[in-house]
Amino acid sequence: MNAVSAPSPSPSPSPGAGPLHATHEVLNQPAPMAGHNLFDLDPALRDAITRHGAAFDVPNLRALGAQLGLPEWIEHGHNANVEPPKLRLFDRFGHRINQVAYHPSYHALMAESKRWRIDSLAWVDRRPGALVARLGRSYLMGQVEQGHGCPITMTFASVPALRHQPDVAAFWLPKILSGAYDGDDRPAPEKAGVTLGMAMTEKQGGSDVRANTTQATPVSARSGPGAAYRLVGHKWFCSAPMCDAFLTLAQTPRGLSCFLVPRWAPEGDADALQAEAFGGATRFTRNPIWVQRLKDKVGNRSNASSEVEYHGALGWMVGGEGRGVATILEMVAHTRLDCIVGSAATIRQVVSQAAWHARGRSAFGGRLADKPLMRNVLADLHLESEAAIALGLRIGRAWDEARAHDDGARPSAGPSDAAPGSDSRPFARIATAIAKYHVCKIAPTVAYEAMECLGGGGFVEESPIGRHFRDAPVNSIWEGSGNVICLDVLRAMAREPESLSALRDELSGRRGLDDRYDAALLALERELADGGDLELRARGLVERLALQLQGAVLLAAAAEGAGQAAVADAFCASRLRREGATRHFGTLPRGVAVDALLERCLPA
Template sequence: MNALDDTTLNTRYLANTHVVENVSCELADYNTYAQDTALREAVQREGALWADAELQRFGQLTGSADYLEQGHLANKFPPELDTHDRFGNRIDLVKFHPAYHQFMRTAIQHGLHSSPWTDPKAGAHVARAAGNYLHTQVEAGHGCPITMTFAAIPALRLQPDLAALWEPRITARVYDPRNVPAEQKQGVTIGMAMTEKQGGSDVQANSTRAYPVGQGGPGQAYELVGHKYFVSAPMCDAFLVLAHTDKGLSCFLLPRWRPDGTKNPMQVLRLKKKMGNASNASSETELRGALAWMVGEEGRGVRNIIEMVAMTRFDCMVGSSAGMRMALSQALHHCAHRSAFGARLNQQPLMQNVLADLALESEAAMTLSMRMARALDHRDDRHEDLLVRLVTAVGKYWICKRTPGHAYEAMECIGGSGVMEDSMFPRLYREAPVNAIWEGSGNIQCLDVLRAMGKTPEVVEAFFAELRPTQGQNALLDQQVRGLAKEFADTADLPYRARHVVERMALALQASLLVRSAPAFVADAFCASRLAPESSFNYGALPRGVDVTAIIERATPRLG
């Protein structure tokens, strides 16, 4: 007989078709701050060493598996709009997954919406930016209302009577998401309603009108009528709004509820169907006689919100830098665990070239962002104030512009698994273009650079003064600076060349900052790969002689 015994049959029909091996694992339960050498150096260098212990604790939270999962849930279950309750009452209520509320609560409890205003000391903006950088790596969408709440304070202070009424609740570390009048809350959030469909960034084309309830003027009540095409975070308690009066475009503070407890007729028509930024509600609204109070001088609305715009653009820099850091961390972690063709991926020369290049981009973005945070901390210094005026637009343009390509290249390091929706990369990739487009797209940033140079020529002097400390330390950087001087001297068709000029400005600043603060193997590699005439902007084309091993080691996060 050829009958098989029971043992043979059991072995033959077992479903052990494969062994799970040579795969990565989740990058989780690590300290996002402690494992980021470049960030820790920047925090100390830019004046916020006093915040190190708190950032260590915050890094442990933001790197925990449970918290990272909350970021996934906040985006898996996007917000939903109920315009009316079941009895037919207008409520304009946006409902969120509990995970989203957790991020809002954490951000507010840690002062990411207010700490530089409530405790304005040296390093305050740096410490807040570092916390924002860590938190945004986990979940980016909640950052929109946090940023707007933070940025509203400089604009609101132009109207001291309104600031006295609202600022204590805006800066309070209390998150209260209830859809009730602000007077019933200890803490509130602030949104913006600037753009309209016919104008976009050209807010002078707005058609919304403001009609005085009484005598009119700064601090007085108006009723607003119009249509706002992009209103992010419509669940905020009040909004800074642009509308026309007889004297021109003016700024207003519009609460969701009127003082008598009735709902203000700022009506949400729909939530936008966005490709990314899924956890955040962005909406289209109509103002049907919505009550609001004028902020600052009548007819100077754009000037009155310019400081708010500077803050939101700065946060775009930080947010895009954070996206780069998380994408890089995921790629480095994967390549440290997976092998191919007989070696770990992070030991394969071509992959090392790609990973090191991604790490250079990430560190340069974070370094420039933290330098600008220090400038915000010292705006009483003329040089620092001029840098804020000019470099906020430069950095916003370049860092945000580089993020989508960085996200894609990092995703490619993972391979096919990086495209799967159960990984973090689809979310990072969809999020990557957002900051480049919102708060003024690339062309607007470049035109703002030219406008700053035209209105305040001192900004050009401040720019070159910022580069001067590294003069003579790197030949390629010196060459870049000389080339920029020629670009500025040639004013012919400058608007046409603006992107090229701003790009060179950003690279020169990043290179100079790295030369003066980063290890030589980082600074030299950045200059050689970004400033040389034959440089390629495709990642993975670093020239010979770069210490890729040291760059990768510096940037790779470790579990535990």
């Protein structure tokens, strides 16, 4: 189905709804939003996918969009969260097993994300645009359920880190990239596919991982990259503890280093414990990674997040000794990119729910969707959705080009905003941090405003918006909290001047297309030139950079159609003209093409 018609208020009684209430008929309630194609219904996604080189994946995205619109998949998203994971520390004989039991819907979502290769596409498909295609799939899946995306993202992002250590990667990469899901608690060699987690954060410091106290000691005379170690210490957050292995930071005499720590460890002498022997091992025991408890979280409930202790757990060093942070650098870039696109998915889902509700609900003699002030709110919210996915996939394109550059300058896949053959990594690096700050931070606000569009019904747990609202803040908190990300942008500007130049090129490339954009860029340049109190001003500066970048990306797309032109115009009119004032949604100025925005939000 390409478009959706207005949800008719539920008839009374609806077929199969049972007898009438004794006191009243149920009137003026929209039908649930289901049975639509999440891809076909989303012009912003379709435009960005094509624009950024992933048109080849449209048939897959369309099939996935149709699948995820089915009531059964919406139900899986709901079920995985209302019945949260449960910790089973011991079996009935008293053995410590550290298992987490999930609702079957969680496993269904995991298996489907694996099958659609959301955890592997860009690594198994070297075509230009494959990373953008993967992000498109992840964006669709994130609209149905966000929590299981945590291990899927970590698994995907672990690949660049593992490639630092070929003797460890030799066993693990094929299992990661297999597309198979096996949620059983068994040694990895017995499984067709595996998932990977990350264990960095400790009680005394998460942002500042240099404060980690977990110690790693070699099991034999061999030490350094690839060697086997025993780890002792704790991790204060370790999500998805049923993963088959965890990339873990721990201290050695040369400093913080990265280790792959499997859930099940081989038994035997020092030789049997070496990384190369892992795939051929036949005797395994549970690696002593003791789950202490599961976190009781505000949201993100389908995803078990645990506290763990390593009681001499076996692990192999990945990357250089003392180079732990450098080893996980690209991994962090990919998890941050997934946070951006995950937040874009949240924004899209809640805004489309709000628009759907407004079409099916009347008040004061007319449909909410026809009331000018509600139209302003919805159009304004939708702008946020357009800007989020457009920027997310633009940055995805840059990482894709960086991948191509590494592979040896493959041809470009479509209209590119970067010079052919150039290394897009400097742009990707700084733009990821800028977008991570802004898109992840605005998502909870959008979710709250979308919730209000549903009135009181938006604030009950049965509404899908409540879950997305509770899930939304975490993308801003993990993988670099807001302040830390802003400081990272400053660091990139100071230490990697090529990042700032690449950003400036992107921004100045759109000069001359819109006066408001040009004026904002001038003001931004003045701010950048002022080196005083940078740390104090970092949030304001990064927010302006993000808005300017979103403006640039939307203006670049505006030449491609009237819909995109209306979006870019509305964005410049509402986001680039205002000076630092608190801004609520529903304040689009007169003259903005609200009709065109709403048509893109939910095609009639």
